[in-house]
Amino acid sequence: ETGVTQTPRHLVMGMTNKKSLKCEQHLGHNAMYWYKQSAKKPLELMFVYSLEERVENNSVPSRFSPECPNSSHLFLHLHTLQPEDSALYLCASSQERSNQADSGANVLTFGAGSRLTVL
Amino acid sequence: AQSVTQLGSHVSVSEGALVLLRCNYSSSVPPYLFWYVQYPNQGLQLLLKYTSAATLVKGINGFEAEFKKSETSFHLTKPSAHMSDAAEYFCAVSGGTDKLIFGTGTRLQVFP
Numbered sequence: 664e665t666g667v668t669q670t671p672r673h674l675v676m677g678m679t680n681k682k683s684l685k686c687e688q689h690l691g692h693n694a695m696y697w698y699k700q701s702a703k704k705p706l707e708l709m710f711v712y713s714l715e716e717r718v719e720n721n722s723v724p725s726r727f728s729p730e731c732p733n734s735s736h737l738f739l740h741l742h743t744l745q746p747e748d749s750a751l752y753l754c755a756s757s758q759e760r761s762n763q764a765d766s767g768a769n770v771l772t773f774g775a776g777s778r779l780t781v782l
Numbered sequence: 783a784q785s786v787t788q789l790g791s792h793v794s795v796s797e798g799a800l801v802l803l804r805c806n807y808s809s810s811v812p813p814y815l816f817w818y819v820q821y822p823n824q825g826l827q828l829l830l831k832y833t834s835a836a837t838l839v840k841g842i843n844g845f846e847a848e849f850k851k852s853e854t855s856f857h858l859t860k861p862s863a864h865m866s867d868a869a870e871y872f873c874a875v876s877g878g879t880d881k882l883i884f885g886t887g888t889r890l891q892v893f894p
Contacts, residue, residue, distance in 0.1 A: 667825070703791070706826075706872070706884040719881065753825055768814045768833045771882065773825030 666690065667774035669754050675780045678744060684777045686737040686754030694759045695737040696771065697729060700751040712737060713759050744781045751776040784809045784875045788885035796893050801845075801860040803888045805873030808854065815856040816874040816882065817847055826872060832856060843867070868892045 667688045676682050688695065697709040711719035712731040726748075728740040737754055755771040789804040807813055814833050818826040830841025837849040843866075847858045858871060873885040 669825075703886060705886050708881055711881065755825075768831070768876070770816075770828050770831060771826075773818075773827065775823065775825045 667754055667756055667772050669752075669774035669777050671777060672775065673778045673780075675782065676741070676744065677782050678746075680744075681740070681742040683741065684739040684752055684754075684779075686739075686774055688735055688737075688754075688756040688772070688774075690756055690758075690772060692756035692758045692772070693734050694757045694769070695731060695734075696755040696757075697737065697739050698753040698755065698773075700753055700776070706753070710739075741779075744779075746781050749779055749781045751778050784813065784877055784883045786873050786875045786883055786885040788871075788873050788888050790888055791886065792889050792891065794891040794893060795863045797865055798862050801858070801863045801867065801890065803858040803871050803873075803890065805847075805856045805858065805885060806854050807856060807873070807875045809875055809877045811877035814876045815847075815849060816876075817841065817845070817856075817858050818872045818874060818884075820870045820872065820887075822869070829858070829871070863890075863892045865892050865894065 670685045694713045696711050699707045708721050709723045710729040715731050726743050730738040753776045754774040757769040757771050785808045787806045816831045817829040819829050820826045829845050830839045832839050832849045840846045845860045847856050870887045870889045872887045874882045876882045
């Protein structure tokens with residue numbers, strides 16, 4: 664399998680549930696990202712992992728907990744979510760070069776997303 | 783810091799007509815600019831990117847974009863729309879080591 668794979672594609676959960684989203688990349692990339700996509704809003708960067716180390720956390724509520732056990736896998740653990748957390752959650756990966764001066768030019772490869780509905 | 787504005791959340795064209803999707807950016811450093819496309823029920827995929835080489839950038843599926851520094855614009859064009867071009871298009875900007883900042887997207891509809 665190639666590219667970035669996200670599971671599940673659809674998830675419905677109650678506010679008291681605990682669930683996890685999974686992302687796997689088969690591209691040999693060394694950076695992975697979680698984005699939140701809500702209707703009529705720009706994509707919101709949530710977390711960035713580079714070489715399995717979290718390098719960015721954009722003021723995301725603690726009810727979202729990321730985990731990156733290795734460079735190929737990324738999880739987003741969910742607990743006590745709110746209805747406003749309903750959105751499409753996109754995982755992406757990129758190859759971070761050793762020269763970080765122009766890392767902004769890195770191209771992201773996205774998964775198809777996990778559509779989350781919180782009741 | 784960077785920001786990007788996409789003018790028009792919806793654009794409708796007839797099949798065979800010119801496609802023009804507008805993007806203006808703001809950046810305190812030389813920008814990297816990207817267009818991504820999202821087809822229904824799929825993630826985003828890269829159409830093209832500008833990284834300070836040629837100002838006219840050609841991408842996949844016949845799309846191209848021109849970097850105009852004086853206008854701080856990076857509009858996406860395609861001479862002749864096809865039904866399969868119907869999707870949502872996102873402009874994005876980054877710079878230096880900064881992460882990508884996305885616009886709100888433009889949904890393109892193509893009518894027969």
